Amino acid sequence: MTRRYYQQLLFATLILAFTPTFAQTDTTETEEEDYSMYDNLEFVDEGAKRYASVKIKGLAPQKLISVGYSFQGAHELKTSAFGGFPASTDKINSVSGMRMEANIPVISKNSLIMQVGGRYWESNYDFEDKSSITNPLSATLSDNGLKTTGLNTTIYKPLDEFSFLLFRASADMNGDFDSDLQGMEYMKYSVAALWGKRPSDYKQWAVGLSRTYRAGELNYIPVILYNYTSPTSKWGTEILFPARGHVRYTVNSRNLLMFGFELEGNSFRIGNQGTELNEPLNDLEIRRSELRFRFVYERQLTGFIWLSAQAGYRYNYSYNVDRLEDGDEFFRGFFGDQDYIMENELTNPLYFNVSINLVSP
Amino acid sequence: MKLLKYSFLLILAVVISSSVNAQDEKADRLIGIWEPSHGKAKVKVEKIGEKYYGKIVWLREPVNPETEKPKVDKNNPDEKMRSTPLRGYRILKDFQYTSKNEWTEGTIYDPENGNTYNCIIKMTDENTLDIRGYIGISTFGRTDIWKRLKMPSKKKK
Amino acid sequence: MKKIIGNLAFVLIAVLVACGPSQEKTNDIKLPLTAEGPFFAGPTSLMHEFKPDLKALMGDDAAKLKELKLKDISVNLPEGSPYSWYDFTSASLVFVSDNSPMTSVAILNPIKSNGTNIVLTTSEEADLVEFFKEEKFTILLDLDFIEDSYEDAINADLTMNLVFKY
Numbered sequence: 001m002t003r004r005y006y007q008q009l010l011f012a013t014l015i016l017a018f019t020p021t022f023a024q025t026d027t028t029e030t031e032e033e034d035y036s037m038y039d040n041l042e043f044v045d046e047g048a049k050r051y052a053s054v055k056i057k058g059l060a061p062q063k064l065i066s067v068g069y070s071f072q073g074a075h076e077l078k079t080s081a082f083g084g085f086p087a088s089t090d091k092i093n094s095v096s097g098m099r100m101e102a103n104i105p106v107i108s109k110n111s112l113i114m115q116v117g118g119r120y121w122e123s124n125y126d127f128e129d130k131s132s133i134t135n136p137l138s139a140t141l142s143d144n145g146l147k148t149t150g151l152n153t154t155i156y157k158p159l160d161e162f163s164f165l166l167f168r169a170s171a172d173m174n175g176d177f178d179s180d181l182q183g184m185e186y187m188k189y190s191v192a193a194l195w196g197k198r199p200s201d202y203k204q205w206a207v208g209l210s211r212t213y214r215a216g217e218l219n220y221i222p223v224i225l226y227n228y229t230s231p232t233s234k235w236g237t238e239i240l241f242p243a244r245g246h247v248r249y250t251v252n253s254r255n256l257l258m259f260g261f262e263l264e265g266n267s268f269r270i271g272n273q274g275t276e277l278n279e280p281l282n283d284l285e286i287r288r289s290e291l292r293f294r295f296v297y298e299r300q301l302t303g304f305i306w307l308s309a310q311a312g313y314r315y316n317y318s319y320n321v322d323r324l325e326d327g328d329e330f331f332r333g334f335f336g337d338q339d340y341i342m343e344n345e346l347t348n349p350l351y352f353n354v355s356i357n358l359v360s361p
Numbered sequence: 362m363k364l365l366k367y368s369f370l371l372i373l374a375v376v377i378s379s380s381v382n383a384q385d386e387k388a389d390r391l392i393g394i395w396e397p398s399h400g401k402a403k404v405k406v407e408k409i410g411e412k413y414y415g416k417i418v419w420l421r422e423p424v425n426p427e428t429e430k431p432k433v434d435k436n437n438p439d440e441k442m443r444s445t446p447l448r449g450y451r452i453l454k455d456f457q458y459t460s461k462n463e464w465t466e467g468t469i470y471d472p473e474n475g476n477t478y479n480c481i482i483k484m485t486d487e488n489t490l491d492i493r494g495y496i497g498i499s500t501f502g503r504t505d506i507w508k509r510l511k512m513p514s515k516k517k518k
Numbered sequence: 519m520k521k522i523i524g525n526l527a528f529v530l531i532a533v534l535v536a537c538g539p540s541q542e543k544t545n546d547i548k549l550p551l552t553a554e555g556p557f558f559a560g561p562t563s564l565m566h567e568f569k570p571d572l573k574a575l576m577g578d579d580a581a582k583l584k585e586l587k588l589k590d591i592s593v594n595l596p597e598g599s600p601y602s603w604y605d606f607t608s609a610s611l612v613f614v615s616d617n618s619p620m621t622s623v624a625i626l627n628p629i630k631s632n633g634t635n636i637v638l639t640t641s642e643e644a645d646l647v648e649f650f651k652e653e654k655f656t657i658l659l660d661l662d663f664i665e666d667s668y669e670d671a672i673n674a675d676l677t678m679n680l681v682f683k684y
Contacts, residue, residue: 036559038403038419041394041510044488048398048506057473064501109504110398232427253436253475304476304496361478361496361503410656411616416561431607433627439643444627446608449561449660454620468619 051110051158052198058229058236058250060258060298061306061359064103068355070121071096072314074128075349079135082321082342088135090127097122097145099355103154113156121148137270137286137321137342144176146268146288158198166194166206166225172213175269185327186269188213192223202229214243214265216287216318218329246296254300265289265317269327284341285324289317292351304361310353316346388458391482394418395490395507403510404453413464415453423448436475447472456482469494478502540584543682545575551593551659551674557667561610564659564674570650575682582684586646590679591624591638593659600669603631608662611638611676615655618648627662646680 055062072095081087103117124145133139150172158164169191175182190213196206206225211218221242229236229248238258239245246260268286294312301307321342324330332338391413394405403419425432434445456467462484469480469492478494479502485491488509495502551564572580591611595601608627614620623646624638649655659674 038394038405041396041403041419043396044509044511046508047396047400048489048508050398050400053399104500105503106500108502110506113503358496358501361476361494361501409614409658412614412620414614414620418560439622439641441639441641442622442625444608444639445610445622445625446561446627446662449610449662451612451620 049111050161052160052162052164052204053110053201054113054156054158054164056198056204056227056229057201058233058248059227059238060248060256061304061357062103063101063306063308063355063357064105064360065358066099066101066308066355067357068099068308068353069096070099070123070351070353072351073349075347077138077141077319078345078347079137080343085135088133088138090133090135090138091129093126093128095123095125097124099353103152105360111158113154115154117152117154119148119150119152123147137284137344140176140270144178146174146176146286148172148174148266148268149181150174162199163195163197164204164206166192166196166208168192172266174266176271177269182269183327186324187327188267188329194223194225196225202231203227212243213267214263214289216265216289216320217267217322218331219333220331256298258296258298259294260296261291261293263289263291263317267322267324269324270321283323283325283327284321287318287320287322287340291315291317294351301356304359306357306359308353308355308357310351312351313348314351315348319344319346384458384460387462388413388464390484390487391456391458391464391490394510394512396510397492398506398508404507406453411457413453413456413458413467414451416449416451417447418449420448432472434472434475436472438475453480453482456480540683541579543576543579543684544589545680545682547575547678547680549657549676549678551657551676552671554671555667555669557663557669557672559663559665561608561660561662562672564661564672566657566676567654568657569654570652572650575650575680576684579682579684583647583650583682585683586650587642587681587683588623588640588644588646588678589681590677591640592677593636593638594675594677595634596673596675597634599634599673601667601672603629603633603636605664605667606661607664608660609636609638610660612658612660613644613646613649613655614658615649615652617652618655621646621649 074091074093076089076091078089079087099121101117101119103115105113105115107114122145125141127133127138127142130142133142150170152168152170155167156164172188173181173186174188175186190211192208192210192212194206194208196204198204204227208223209220210223211220224239224241226237226239234250236248237246238248242263244260244262246258249257251257265288268288270284270286271282292312292314294310296308296310298306298308320340321344323341330338389408391406392408394403395415396403401421402417404415405418406413406415420432423431432447433443434447434450435443437443437445450472452470452472454468456464458464464482467480467482468477470477478496480492480494481499483491490507491504492507493499493502493504549566549568551566553562553564572583576583593609595603606629608625609629610622611624612620612622621644622641623644624640626636626638629636657676659676
């Protein structure tokens with residue numbers, strides 16, 4: 001009996017001594033709050049350093065992944081004579097193809113954003129009368145089309161709450177190649193570096209320099225960025241001159257309209273396939289550049305999936321041809337007097353683009 | 362012998378419950394008032410049931426300049442809920458503590474655009490949080506740093 | 519061959535039954551909400567921990583519940599309450615549980631009522647099935663006080679008209 005009593009006493013003692021009290025931290029029932037007390041709170045240690053945000057209010061959402069289709073209507077290609085081939089005029093029913101791009105943020109924090117991306121664009125030429133093509137330039141466009149495949153990186157580095165640096169570099173392979181691609185010596189490199197200010201949530205601007213192929217051939221030109229949103233958040237601009245510029249109207253948070261232009265261009269190596277072009281006519285490059293004046297409609301489909309549709313007028317800026325032996329680039333710029341091996345013209349059709357996009361949060 | 366057995370079982374139960382209690386204490390470190398790096402709002406984190414929620418308790422610009430009234434959730438995808446006041450709005454929802462200074466399974470809502478993001482909260486030190494909001498996978502997201510504010514003293518009347 | 523036809527017929531019937539028109543049942547729930555004072559200007563959460571009993575609400579059809587929406591929500595200040603709706607600017611109803619995401623259910627902002635009753639605007643998108651399948655969940659009513667108040671408690675009665683689809 002005594003032993004049993006002591007067992008029970010010891011057991012009870014152990015229970016009382018060691019039973020933990022669970023902290024009731026469900027806070028909803030306990031504290032009422034005077035919201036004015038939050039006005040002047042101090043940090044426990046230091047506040048986080050504030051950085052200029054990469055975005056301002058109201059901008060069109062940035063596309064992380066884009067799958068789309070581009071179509072240009074009927075137009076003509078007038079080639080000049082070269083290498084024993086006569087001048088010609090060929091009618092093109094359409095130029096169309098897929099456009100796919102990805103821009104993946106590999107570092108994404110307040111103090112640094114770095115994106116790495118890639119793209120694949122096709123231009124498939126549908127000539128009206130393929131059998132009557134005599135010009136080897138038209139022949140390769142008809143048979144092989146033009147492709148761009150490239151990689152790029154963009155780095156946004158805010159210096160403080162109001163200023164930032166923006167850097168972009170890309171390497172593109174452009175030509176009439178097939179799945180075998182083409183030699184690395186034909187790669188085209190572009191780079192841009194800007195310094196800018198973000199004085200408020202409604203405005204950001206930057207200036208800088210770029211090495212670019214948007215005009216079809218190598219150029220070094222200044223760049224201006226100016227993004228603005230009105231205080232009502234209805235109107236705004238998105239300008240990266242001379243690459244593109246748009247005025248934007250925000251219908252609501254899920255629909256927006258833009259009007260403006262984009263300068264698209266690159267240098268495309270031709271004669272990758274077939275034997276029509278041999279020395280001294282090989283290693284030709286089309287200095288292709290076009291200005292697209294357009295309306296753009298963007299609409300949220302669901303969540304972070306947006307539709308983008310453009311329609312407008314494609315104005316040919318350049319379709320001239322140079323010879324770059326082994327891809328060795330030379331600089332002509334706006335004032336150089338080196339002759340083109342071909343000076344071609346394209347008439348100007350209407351065009352449309354449509355794409356489905358995963359946009360950035 | 363029986364006494365030894367009971368004592369062992371009791372001590373085992375105590376050890377287990379103590380570790381659970383310690384886990385609760387670690388999880389509750391998220392409770393408090395925090396300021397995102399943009400400084401436009403202050404967020405109070407509370408516990409309801411077993412999960413953690415953060416509500417806006419202060420806005421730098423509490424009034425909508427167009428309506429001249431306190432800001433509301435005008436970008437909510439659910440049109441019927443757009444008149445919900447932003448002060449008191451729970452923008453952090455449903456966070457649960459894992460064992461690595463992280464709170465997961467929650468979402469963060471951005472009233473500026475009406476988007477809800479998956480979110481992971483990491484406590485890098487007692488007064489600093491890495492709040493990463495993302496869509497789908499963590500790669501498609503952004504990290505913001507939130508700093509702890511001193512708890513206010515209550516008004517007594 | 520007969521077996522195959524039989525199986526196909528069974529599958530077809532099962533699909534037709536599953537895709538058949540859904541049925542609805544409505545039911546009212548009345549719950550008390552409370553919070554302890556004193557109260558300061560700004561949102562205060564009144565709450566109630568609710569233990570749903572689907573069987574009591576839906577009878578034998580409880581297991582077939584597919585969708586649950588709130589049709590009407592009203593909040594009443596009981597007779598003798600020291601408060602009137604003039605004391606608040608907004609009311610927001612939220613469901614919280616350990617196993618379902620927090621869901622905003624209804625809102626009224628601004629509150630304009632000269633009676634004891636207000637009717638909240640319900641969310642069209644909130645689907646509350648998972649809450650009602652749980653053992654318990656918490657109902658929060660955030661009332662935005664205009665001024666500080668030193669009452670010991672505030673009580674309110676919540677009435678929800680639920681539509682059960684099955």
